[in-house]
Amino acid sequence: MEKPRAVLFDAYGTLFDVYSVAxxxxxxFPGQGSALSVLWRDKQIEYTRLVTGSGxxxxxxxxxxxxxxxxxxxxxxxxxxxxxxxxxxxxxxxRHLSAFPEDRxxxxxxxxxxxxxxxxxxxxxxxxxxxxxxxxxxxLLDHVLSVDAVRKYKTHPAAYGLxxxxxxLAAKQIVFVSSNSWDALAATWYGYRTxxxxxxxxxxxxxxxxxxxxxxxxxxxxxxxx
Amino acid sequence: MEKPRAVLFDAYGTLFDVYSVAxxxxxxFPGQGSALSVLWRDKQIEYTRLVTGSGxxxxxxxxxxxxxxxxxxxxxxxxxxxxxxxxxxxxxxxRHLSAFPEDRxxxxxxxxxxxxxxxxxxxxxxxxxxxxxxxxxxxLLDHVLSVDAVRKYKTHPAAYGLxxxxxxLAAKQIVFVSSNSWDALAATWYGYRTxxxxxxxxxxxxxxxxxxxxxxxxxxxxxxxx
Numbered sequence: 001m002e003k004p005r006a007v008l009f010d011a012y013g014t015l016f017d018v019y020s021v022a023x024x025x026x027x028x029f030p031g032q033g034s035a036l037s038v039l040w041r042d043k044q045i046e047y048t049r050l051v052t053g054s055g056x057x058x059x060x061x062x063x064x065x066x067x068x069x070x071x072x073x074x075x076x077x078x079x080x081x082x083x084x085x086x087x088x089x090x091x092x093x094x095r096h097l098s099a100f101p102e103d104r105x106x107x108x109x110x111x112x113x114x115x116x117x118x119x120x121x122x123x124x125x126x127x128x129x130x131x132x133x134x135x136x137x138x139x140l141l142d143h144v145l146s147v148d149a150v151r152k153y154k155t156h157p158a159a160y161g162l163x164x165x166x167x168x169l170a171a172k173q174i175v176f177v178s179s180n181s182w183d184a185l186a187a188t189w190y191g192y193r194t195x196x197x198x199x200x201x202x203x204x205x206x207x208x209x210x211x212x213x214x215x216x217x218x219x220x221x222x223x224x225x226x
Numbered sequence: 227m228e229k230p231r232a233v234l235f236d237a238y239g240t241l242f243d244v245y246s247v248a249x250x251x252x253x254x255f256p257g258q259g260s261a262l263s264v265l266w267r268d269k270q271i272e273y274t275r276l277v278t279g280s281g282x283x284x285x286x287x288x289x290x291x292x293x294x295x296x297x298x299x300x301x302x303x304x305x306x307x308x309x310x311x312x313x314x315x316x317x318x319x320x321r322h323l324s325a326f327p328e329d330r331x332x333x334x335x336x337x338x339x340x341x342x343x344x345x346x347x348x349x350x351x352x353x354x355x356x357x358x359x360x361x362x363x364x365x366l367l368d369h370v371l372s373v374d375a376v377r378k379y380k381t382h383p384a385a386y387g388l389x390x391x392x393x394x395l396a397a398k399q400i401v402f403v404s405s406n407s408w409d410a411l412a413a414t415w416y417g418y419r420t421x422x423x424x425x426x427x428x429x430x431x432x433x434x435x436x437x438x439x440x441x442x443x444x445x446x447x448x449x450x451x452x
Contacts, residue, residue: 076429203302
């Protein structure tokens with residue numbers, strides 16, 4: 001099989017650690033930091049599905065707004081009083097998530113091999129710009145693609161279609177990398193070659209389709225080029 | 227405002243208690259029954275969204291299959307060995323969920339008032355048929371509508387569109403009742419009058435739209451006809 005020509009990475013959870021907010025959450029709400037960060041993340045993803053799945057884009061709102069809505073819901077659900085100060089502090093953390101330690105070296109290795117690199121993310125362009133610069137990844141990414149351009153969140157085919165459109169390649173010539181199993185699944189359905197980065201040792205989705213490869217860090221993407 | 231002419235009920239969680247499987251789950255997996263029933267339900271719903279949200283119906287599978295897939299995932303995630311016998315026992319429980327105690331009296335009151343009644347559910351026709359008969363609700367429902375007819379799960383507009391199509395009424399002449407906040411939200415977006423039956427005292431979704439009414443049991447639907 002022809003080697004892939006490009007690698008597109010999911011951002012949140014894949015290049016950036018969405019649970020790095022748990023530390024600040026724990027300071028603000030002792031004993032609840034972990035529960036809050038998990039529920040916040042789950043609700044944020046649920047909201048992307050609700051706004052995209054309930055119409056033809058008319059309920060779309062940028063990821064930043066859905067992230068804030070998810071935080072508000074999660075605090076109410078856990079019975080936590082979210083002051084405006086705490087809200088801004090947590091949202092600011094979300095803007096500056098930690099990068100995973102291997103991000104740079106993997107992107108550098110791909111660039112050295114002449115592979116096109118990029119992000120294909122639910123995040124809106126502002127969020128992605130800040131995250132990429134904070135993590136020092138600018139210069140290592142040929143494309144930073146936001147679903148905001150089509151106002152449909154993953155797993156909508158229009159969102160995954162941004163990759164072939166931007167690179168001029170067929171989906172099967174591109175590896176899509178995600179640590180989110182639902183994202184790796186739907187990207188496989190779309191036609192990408194896929195790597196599921198299973199950092200937490202979770203089971204894959206039980207819907208009868210497997211990602212092309214699974215691994216435990218971004219480094220495993222390099223096996224596509226051996 | 228004109229009084230509504232029909233009431234459509236969500237089935238799972240609204241007329242039937244999806245957590246009634248927790249007892250059997252607890253017998254099979256002591257200490258994990260509650261966790262399993264919650265994770266099973268969450269995954270089942272997530273799978274409806276993934277198969278509907280990732281294309282134009284080509285990934286659709288009946289609710290029964292997604293329910294089984296959700297059970298398998300939930301057991302793997304919790305590290306529980308699911309024997310074929312245990313799987314069939316739990317699936318069988320799901321086929322015969324408990325009805326909520328007020329189901330019959332509320333449906334009878336609506337029928338007595340000349341209101342058209344029905345179910346509009348993600349469940350496939352077989353599942354719904356068994357559930358309705360088990361609960362003794364047949365004869366009290368004018369319509370039992372399954373999204374299987376359009377191969378799109380709620381919250382897709384084609385799923386909600388089954389209500390107006392079957393009743394010949396406009397969505398605004400129909401009350402849609404759900405205990406699932408996401409379902410009440412999306413039905414409101416679609417144009418139904420809505421009742422969110424908030425049995426568990428949860429916060430509503432934080433997406434800027436409220437259901438027409440909220441209540442704590444199905445009885446609250448009768449307030450639309452005062």
